[in-house]
Every structure is written in C-alpha cells, then in structure tokens.
Amino acid sequence: MLIRRRGFWNATLVVAAAVALIIEGEVRAKGGLSPGAYVLAVAAAAPLAWRTRAPLVALVGVEAGALLFVVAFHASWAATGIVIVGLYSVALLGDRQRSLGVGALTAIGVIIAIVLVDGSLDLGGVAIRVPLVFASLAFGDTIRSRQALRAAARERVEREAHEREEEGRRRAAEERMRIARELHDTLAHSLVAINVRAGVAVALRDSQDPAVALQDIKQVSATALRDLRATLNLLREQGDAAPTSPAFDLEALPGLVDQARSAGLRADVDVQAGGAVVPSAIGAVAFRIVQEALTNVLRHADASIAYVRVRASSEALDVEVTDDGRADSAGVGAGLGLRGMAERATALGGRVDVGPRDEGGWRVHAVLPLGGGDR
Numbered sequence: 001m002l003i004r005r006r007g008f009w010n011a012t013l014v015v016a017a018a019v020a021l022i023i024e025g026e027v028r029a030k031g032g033l034s035p036g037a038y039v040l041a042v043a044a045a046a047p048l049a050w051r052t053r054a055p056l057v058a059l060v061g062v063e064a065g066a067l068l069f070v071v072a073f074h075a076s077w078a079a080t081g082i083v084i085v086g087l088y089s090v091a092l093l094g095d096r097q098r099s100l101g102v103g104a105l106t107a108i109g110v111i112i113a114i115v116l117v118d119g120s121l122d123l124g125g126v127a128i129r130v131p132l133v134f135a136s137l138a139f140g141d142t143i144r145s146r147q148a149l150r151a152a153a154r155e156r157v158e159r160e161a162h163e164r165e166e167e168g169r170r171r172a173a174e175e176r177m178r179i180a181r182e183l184h185d186t187l188a189h190s191l192v193a194i195n196v197r198a199g200v201a202v203a204l205r206d207s208q209d210p211a212v213a214l215q216d217i218k219q220v221s222a223t224a225l226r227d228l229r230a231t232l233n234l235l236r237e238q239g240d241a242a243p244t245s246p247a248f249d250l251e252a253l254p255g256l257v258d259q260a261r262s263a264g265l266r267a268d269v270d271v272q273a274g275g276a277v278v279p280s281a282i283g284a285v286a287f288r289i290v291q292e293a294l295t296n297v298l299r300h301a302d303a304s305i306a307y308v309r310v311r312a313s314s315e316a317l318d319v320e321v322t323d324d325g326r327a328d329s330a331g332v333g334a335g336l337g338l339r340g341m342a343e344r345a346t347a348l349g350g351r352v353d354v355g356p357r358d359e360g361g362w363r364v365h366a367v368l369p370l371g372g373g374d375r
Contacts, residue, residue: 010049017045017082021066025073037073044069045082051089056102059086063106067113076113080129083110084136091140103137175340178288179347249283250310253290257308260294267294269308276312282368285344286310286319289352292341293321293364302326303361312370316350319366322357341366 021041025033044065051058063086066079087106091099107130114126253269260267278286290308297303303325311318341352341364350368357363 007049010051013048013051013085014042014045017048017078017085018042020078020081021045021069021073024076024078025069028074033073037069040065040069040072044079048082048085051086052093055086055089055093056098059083059090059102059106062086063109067109067116070113071116079113080110080132084132087133087136088140091137092144094144096141099137099141103134107133172339175343178340179344249280249287250278251283252287253308253310256287256291256294260298260306263298265294265298265306266304267306267308269310271308271310273310273312276314276317276370278312278317278370282317282348282370285348285350285368286317286366288344289319289341289364289366290321292338296338296364297321297323297325297362300325314370316370317368319364319368321364322361324361326362 018041021044025037047058047061062082066083070076070079090102110129111126250271253271257267257269297306303323306323309320338354345352345366348368352366354364
C-alpha cells in the first residue's frame with residue numbers, strides 16, 4: 001500500500017513538473033513550442049518517478065533535463081522548481097554530509113545555467129535561486145531528522161514493551177515456582193506422615209486383613225510421593241535446589257510486620273482465629289498475600305501506616321491489609337505481585353480484591369475458603 005501511494009505521488013509530480021515546464025515555455029516562446037519541446041519537458045520531469053528509490057540518480061536526471069530545457073526554451077523558474085523537488089528528496093532519503101555536497105554542486109550548476117541563459121552573471125537570479133537550493137536541502141534534512149527521532153522513539157517503546165513482557169514471563173514463572181514449593185512443603189509433609197503411620201500400623205497389627213489394607217495405603221502414599229517429586233522436578237529449572245525452609249503461616253505474621261516496621265513503616269497486626277482450624281496451605285497463602293501487600297506499601301504507596309487484620313470463621317479466612325498511602329488506580333490488576341496474589345487465592349478457591357479506600361489509602365482484601373487446603 002505504501003509503495004503504491006508513493007508511486008501515485010511520484011507520477012503526480014512528474015505530470016505537474018512537465019506541465020509547469022510547458023506552460024512557462026509557452027509563455028516565454030514567441031512562436032509557441034514545437035512538439036520536441038513537449039517531449040523534452042516530459043523527459044526532464046520523468047526522473048522524479050525514481051526520487052524515492054534512487055534520489056541521487058533522479059536528481060542528476062532532473063538537473064540534466066532542466067538545464068537542456070532552460071537553454072532551449074528559457075523556462076528557468078519551472079526548471080528551478082523541479083530541481084528543488086529533487087534536492088528535497090536527496091536530503092530526505094540520504095544523509096546530511098552527502099546532501100551538503102550535492103547542494104554545493106547544484107548551486108554551481110545553477111550559476112552556470114544562469115550564465116548560459118542570460119549570457120552574463122545575473123546576481124539577482126543567483127541571490128534568489130542559490131538560497132532556494134540550500135533551503136530545500138535544509139527542509140528535507142529537518143523532515144528526515146524528525147522521522148528518525150519518531151522511529152527511534154517507536155523502537156524504544158517496542159523494545160521496552162518486549163522487555164516488560166519478558167520480565168513478566170520470568171516473574172510469573174518464579175511465582176509459579178514458589179507456589180509449587182509451598183505445595184511441596186504442605187502436601188509432601190502430609191503424605192510422608194501418612195506413609196510413616198501406615199508403615200507403623202503394618203508392623204504392629206496382627207490381623208491379616210487390616211494389615212493388607214494398611215499395606216495398600218502405604219504403597220499408594222509412596223506412589224503419590226514419587227509422583228509429587230516427579231512433578232516438582234519438571235517444574236524446577238535445572239540446578240534449582242529443593243526448598244529447605246518451612247512454609248510460613250499465620251504465626252509468622254508478627255515477624256513479617258516487624259520487618260515492615262524496621263523499614264520505617266508504622267505497622268500493626270491483629271490475628272484472631274477464633275478457634276477455627278486453619279489448614280497449613282491456607283495459612284501459607286495468607287502469609288504470602290500479606291507479604292506482597294506490605295511490600296507494595298513500602299515500594300509504591302508512599303504510606304506511613306499499615307494495618308493487617310486476619311479473621312477466621314468456620315467457612316473462610318478473611319485477610320485485610322490497609323494503608324494510608326497513595327497509588328495509581330489505573331495500575332490495579334496489572335502488577336506482577338497482584339497477579340501472584342490472585343493466582344494463589346484462586347488455586348485455593350478464594351479471591352483477592354485490591355483498590356483504593358473511600359477514606360483514603362489502599363486496601364488488599366482476600367477471602368480464602370477453609371476447605372481449600374489440608375492441614
């Protein structure tokens with residue numbers, strides 16, 4: 001489409017330049033133009049058709065044809081016009097150093113053409129036409145520089161967007177890896193306990209039937225452990241060490257808040273389980289949500305106070321982190337940390353809501369069903 005559009009405008013320029021040469025030639029010729037003049041006019045303008053593909057070649061062709069037409073029919077202003085178009089194309093599609101050299105040679109050619117036509121050096125003609133030569137070059141160079149700046153800006157924006165996308169993929173992979181590790185800490189511990197207890201039951205029971213059943217339990221749980229390890233090995237990158245630290249839970253929240261205080265944030269935590277049994281998987285996800293929320297407060301919210309509230313009922317664990325800072329509401333849901341919160345909560349059948357509070361500040365609210373994890 002772009003090539004076709006350029007071809008149309010180039011053809012239009014050729015026609016306009018030829019018509020301009022013919023009109024000025026008719027005005028200056030006393031007895032009218034011969035058919036050869038029309039052919040020469042078209043030949044002088046025709047090189048403009050190649051001005052976008054080979055601007056320097058087109059300029060040389062235009063200058064040669066214009067000079068012949070000027071010498072034969074004295075159409076100097078029309079000839080100057082088509083030369084200026086050729087110079088503009090050279091500056092637009094070339095470089096500055098080449099454009100200056102071409103402009104200097106063209107200025108000399110203009111002076112020679114004036115001498116050939118008038119028989120003497122017309123200083124008035126030189127004073128008008130030579131500045132036009134360099135003005136057309138300057139205009140073309142300015143347009144080329146602006147186009148280059150816009151292209152560089154677009155390239156930079158595209159590169160930054162690509163880098164952000166790659167960073168997002170990397171962070172998402174790291175987040176999934178952390179989730180896999182926490183599942184390992186939770187599920188592997190439970191399966192190991194089942195396996196050990198089943199083994200003890202097999203060793204102590206004298207009855208053959210219970211022993212057979214317990215033996216089956218032991219085999220199934222051992223198989224589940226092997227499958228879990230195989231799955232985690234697929235998720236881990238090569239050389240990634242197995243997790244050795246225990247999974248965090250609600251009991252670790254005071255320590256997390258202490259870390260926020262040490263960073264200069266006035267933070268407080270209130271955890272009330274109310275006797276509800278909180279599975280370890282739920283507690284670990286709640287800890288990670290609070291951790292990410294406090295991290296966002298410290299990094300982005302410009303807050304001085306943060307409050308962590310955790311309530312447990314028989315149905316769900318309610319986690320809320322509020323602050324008195326500021327944040328850009330346009331960015332809600334786009335952050336990698338917020339995405340990680342949502343992935344963790346969704347994996348356990350819960351949800352996370354993030355947004356500004358009516359009274360000011362920011363609020364992260366998570367609801368995690370207590371049936372979503374095993375103790």
